[in-house]
Amino acid sequence: MPRSAHESKMTTLRPLPVTHPKLVTLAKQKLPCSRGTIPRSQLIKEKDDIDHYLEVNFKGLSKEEVAAHRNSYKKNICVDMLRDGYHKSFTELFALMEQWEALREAARLRSLIWQQKPLEEQPDKLDYFYHYLTRAEAAERKEYFEDVYNNLYALACYFNNSEDKWVRNHFYQRCFKIAQRVKIDGGKKEAEAYAHMGLLHEEDGQLLEAAGYYETFHQLTQGRLWKDETGHILNLLACESLLRTYRLLSDKMLENKEYKQAIKILIKATEIAKEANDKKMEGEASYYLGLAHLAAAEYETALTVLNTCCRISADLDDDLSLGRAYEAVAKVLRSQGETTEAIKYLKKYLKISRNTFQSLDIVRASTMLGDIYNEKGDYSKASKSFHQAFDTTVKLMNMSLMDETKVHYGIAKVDQMMLTISSYIESADLTSLDSLLSWKESRSDIELDLVTGESRRSTEESEIQNTEYLEEFNRYFLLTPTLYKILRCFFVFWFLFFVFFDRQS
Template identity: 60%
Template structure:
C-alpha cells in the first residue's frame, strides 16, 4: 500500500546549517559555499557546539520559534519512545534523532519553510513541505513514527486549504486511511477512505503512476469493506457482512478493475454460502463465471483461484472456506473452456 505524495520533489535533501559567524547571512548561502568546497570556513565554529545545538540556535536567531519548538518536541518524543522500548529493542540500537545530521538538516529545512509559508497564509505550501517530510525524507521503516507524524500534520493543514478544489484534503484522507489500516483501526480507515472517495468523485486527479484518485478510492474501499465483512462473519453477523460485501462489489465495479470485481463477487457468494442461502450463492457464482468468460483465460483462472490468496487481505474467515467450493468453480470453468456447454 502506497501513500499519496507530491507530484515531484522540488526541495533539496541535504539542507542548511548557518553557524555563529554567518548567522546573519541568508539561509541558502550555506549551501552555496559548502558545495563550492569551502567547508572549513563554516565548520570551525561548529566545534564549540553540537550539530543539534547549532541548528537550534540558528532557527531561533532567524525567528523560527515554532520550528525550533517542533524539532525539540520530536527529539524528546524519539527519546521517550526509545526509553519505553528499553534495552535490546530495535529502536534502542539506533542513533538518536539528534545524532543524525542528515535528518536534522531535513527537519530544519522543511519546518522553517513551512513556518514561513504559514506566516504568509499560504497553507498549500505548508502542506507541501510537511508532505515532503512524510513522503520523501522519512520513508525508512525505522522512521515510520516520524513519517506518520507528518502525515497527521498534513491532514490538519489540509483542512485550511481552500484554493485547490479539495485535492490536498482528499490526499490527506487517503494517507490517514492507510495509516489507520496499518495500525488495525479498520473502521477509522473506512471513514477516511469514504471521504477520499467523496472528494474525488468526478475529478481527474492522478497519482505518480497515472491512476486516478477516484479509482484508488474505489480500490481502498473495496479492500476495507472486505476486511470489515470478514470480521462480521467471524462474529456470525451474516446479513451485515452481506450488506458490506455488496458495497465492496459496488466499489469494485466503479474502480473498473475486472479482477477486483471478480474477487468481490466471489467473496459475496461465499458470504451467502455461510449464511445458508445456497441458491443466492450459486446465482452470484453464476455471474462470476459469466464475468470470467469475458476475460483472458489466465486472468479468469486468477479470479477463481482468488480464494487461495485471501491472506494478502488478512481475511482469515474467507481463507478458511471449504476447498470444495473453489474446486467446483475451477472445474466448472475448465470444462466450459474445453468445449462443454455453459450452464445448459
C-alpha cells in the same frame, strides 16, 4: 676517513621540539589520556582562553562560528532555528527529538534492540527537518497554505519507512489539518489528506475509522480526474482502498458470525467496484460477497454471485481468479449435497492450478476431491487424490501440510482395506477365509481392491500389487505406530471372531 661509532652517535641530530599553538596545547590537556582531573573552574577559564585565542589569531572567525565547531550538530540546528526566528519549528523539532529518545528508552527497558541511531548521529535527517519545517513556517506566516502542505508532505514522504513510520504519521496529521485551509486546488489536497489518514488508521488496525476516511476520500474524488504524483487516478485509488478495508471488516464480522452485516458491507463494495467501471475489481468484490453468502448458508444467492465472478474472470483471462472462483462454487455445491457437480468444478480448479504451477492450489483441490470421494465411499479415488496432495507437499517441503495430507492418505487407505476385508468376510467361503489367513500370516498376499461383483485377479498380480500397497502403508504409518497397532488388533479380533463363528456353525 671512516668515523668511529662514538663520533657517529655524537653527530646524530636530535629531533626538534614541536611548537604547538596555544589552542592545541589547551585542547590536548583535556584529552581523555591527560593525567589528573581538571577542575571545572579551570575548564571554564580554558574555554574563555580558546575563544579569545581564536578571535585574536583567526580574523573573521566569529564567536558563533567557534560555537558551531564546539556544539553538536543537533544543537546547532536548534540554535539556528531560534536565531532565525523559527520558534514553531524549533518547538516541533524539539518535541519530536524528545519522542525519539523516549522510544529508544522504552525499547531499552523492554530489552529490545532499537536499530535507530540517536538523532544527533543522523545529520541528513536533521537537515531535512530544518529545511522543510522552516519553509513550512515561513509559508504559514504568509498564509500560503498549499506551500505549507507541500513542505510537510515532503517530510512525510522522506520518513515513509518501517523505522520512522511514527514520524511520517505525525506529518500526515499535520497535512490533514492544513489541507482544510487549502482552497485554490478545488479540494485535491484535502482528498489526499483523507487518504493518508485512512492509511494511517488502517495500518493501526482501526478499520472502522479507516473506512470513514476512505469514504470521504471517495466522495471528494467522484467525477474528478485528479492524479497523484505517480500518475494514478485518485478515484480509483479511493475505490481500491475502500474495497480492501471493507473486505478486512467483513472478515472480522464473519469470524464473529455477523453474517448480515458482512453481506451488507460487501454489497457496498460491489456497488463501488461497478461505479469504478473496473471489471477486475468487480470480480474480486463478487468473490468475497459469494463467500459471505456461503458462510450465511444462503447457497442459491452464493451460486449466483460466484457465477458472476466466474464469468468476469473468464472474460479477463484471469486464470488465478477463475480457479479461486471454481473452488468457491465447489464448496457451495458440496454444502448443497451436489457432490457430482462439485467434483466437476474441483477438476477444473485442479487443471488450472497445474497449468499455472500453483502448488498450494493443487494441494487444496486434491484434498477437497479426496474428502468428497471418501464421503461417497470411493476410497480408491480418495487415496489417489490424497496421494497427489501428499506428493505435492513433499516437493514444497512444507512439513505441516505434509503431515496433514499424510494423515488423509492413511485414513483413505485404511478405509479401502477395511472395505476389502469386509467383503472377504461377508463372502464366507473357504477361498476368502484362506486368503484372510494367508494375509494374517504374511500381510502380502491379499487382494486389496474391492472384489464384490468382480473376478479376483491372478495370484501373481495380487502379490505385486499388495507388495506395493504394503510399502505405501508402512511408509505413511511409520510415524503413527499407535494407530497402526489399534487397527491391527481390530482386524485380528474381527477375523478370529468370524472364523470361530464359522467353525461353530
